[in-house]
Amino acid sequence: MHLVDVLARDSFTASFEFFPPKSASGWDSLFGTIADCGPLRPSFVSVTYGAGGSTRQNTHELVIRIRRETGLEAMPHLTCVNHTATEIDDILSEYARAGVSNILALRGDAPKEGGGARSAFAHAIDLVGAVRQFAKLGIHSDPRGFGVAVAGYPEGHPETPNTLTQMDHLKAKCDAGADLIISQLFFDNHAFLDWRQRCELAGIRTPILAGILPITSIAGMTRMAELAAGAIFPAALLRAIRRAGDDPEAVARVGIHWATEQCRELIDQGVRGIHFYTLNKSDATRKIYENLGVSSTDALRERTP
Numbered sequence: 001m002h003l004v005d006v007l008a009r010d011s012f013t014a015s016f017e018f019f020p021p022k023s024a025s026g027w028d029s030l031f032g033t034i035a036d037c038g039p040l041r042p043s044f045v046s047v048t049y050g051a052g053g054s055t056r057q058n059t060h061e062l063v064i065r066i067r068r069e070t071g072l073e074a075m076p077h078l079t080c081v082n083h084t085a086t087e088i089d090d091i092l093s094e095y096a097r098a099g100v101s102n103i104l105a106l107r108g109d110a111p112k113e114g115g116g117a118r119s120a121f122a123h124a125i126d127l128v129g130a131v132r133q134f135a136k137l138g139i140h141s142d143p144r145g146f147g148v149a150v151a152g153y154p155e156g157h158p159e160t161p162n163t164l165t166q167m168d169h170l171k172a173k174c175d176a177g178a179d180l181i182i183s184q185l186f187f188d189n190h191a192f193l194d195w196r197q198r199c200e201l202a203g204i205r206t207p208i209l210a211g212i213l214p215i216t217s218i219a220g221m222t223r224m225a226e227l228a229a230g231a232i233f234p235a236a237l238l239r240a241i242r243r244a245g246d247d248p249e250a251v252a253r254v255g256i257h258w259a260t261e262q263c264r265e266l267i268d269q270g271v272r273g274i275h276f277y278t279l280n281k282s283d284a285t286r287k288i289y290e291n292l293g294v295s296s297t298d299a300l301r302e303r304t305p
């Protein structure tokens with residue numbers, strides 16, 4: 001279902017992000033996770049795209065399998081770094097022929113070991129334009145072509161220290177045809193809510209989903225600090241995690257409690273939707289729903305003013 005239709009249907013959306021596993025056992029356990037998440041009735045799920053190359057085909061395979069085996073609406077992420085324009089068109093053609101409705105259009109990051117020289121597109125906005133142009137080829141069964149989501153950064157993107165300029169870049173992506181913004185993960189709601197207001201002041205009318213990552217281990221938190229450069233870990237969260245000390249279960253309880261409180265406040269503040277970075281596990285997300293007192297996204301929607 002096209003993102004515009006998903007947003008028209010669901011006054012509040014919940015979406016779950018997965019990544020393609022590297023091993024056969026990882027695929028089995030991921031499908032267990034997806035089965036466990038199914039009863040929560042997400043509006044859609046998304047599948048990340050590896051910058052390295054080898055995992056790229058896996059994104060396609062995972063999206064197709066999720067659609068076929070679970071009936072969930074699955075949106076692939078697509079990055080343009082190190083892709084030629086022809087490659088991008090080929091990937092879009094494959095997705096169109098497979099009946100995929102939406103694309104999360106990203107720039108990606110050049111691999112640390114170098115590369116990126118083949119990139120036809122310098123920024124995500126160019127990929128948004130390419131996806132919009134693709135619609136004109138008539139390959140997609142929907143005359144509107146793909147629904148397009150883009151990334152946004154409540155606490156800033158490290159390459160553009162000037163936050164006003166950064167907002168201009170986000171606005172340009174929306175004007176180029178984005179249907180949805182999905183935010184980078186954040187742990188400080190104030191940062192997100194203030195950014196949401198700044199988006200509004202900049203004239204951005206594109207719906208924004210809040211990216212939530214429940215911390216479930218110290219190792220996971222350390223890795224996220226690396227991946228989501230710029231994300232602030234509030235002192236109160238760090239203190240609570242430190243109090244949990246060496247007890248992994250206590251750390252997970254603290255992380256899930258923090259994420260629950262973030263979700264509760266965001267829902268109260270009328271957020272359009274929440275995008276859960278699941279890290280291919282269902283426990284934390286299911287626990288958050290349980291803590292919020294609901295068994296599915298439908299219940300969350302119905303009981304939210």
Ligand code: FAD
Pocket residue numbers: 047048049050051077078079105106107108109122123124125150151152157158159160165166169173182183184185211
């Ligand atoms: P852009 O929108 O192109 O922005 C990148 C930088 O360039 C920003 O600093 C921006 O301000 C600046 N910029 C934009 N336009 C211009 C311009 N015209 N001139 C000068 N500067 C400009 N990465 C992956 O590899 N795979 C994934 O699956 C993936 N999924 C993600 C999902 C979400 C929800 C988010 C938030 C991020 C994801 N990322 C993923 C990470 C993302 O690829 C990186 O953060 C990347 O550095 C920026 O991508 P972007 O699409 O935001 O790029």
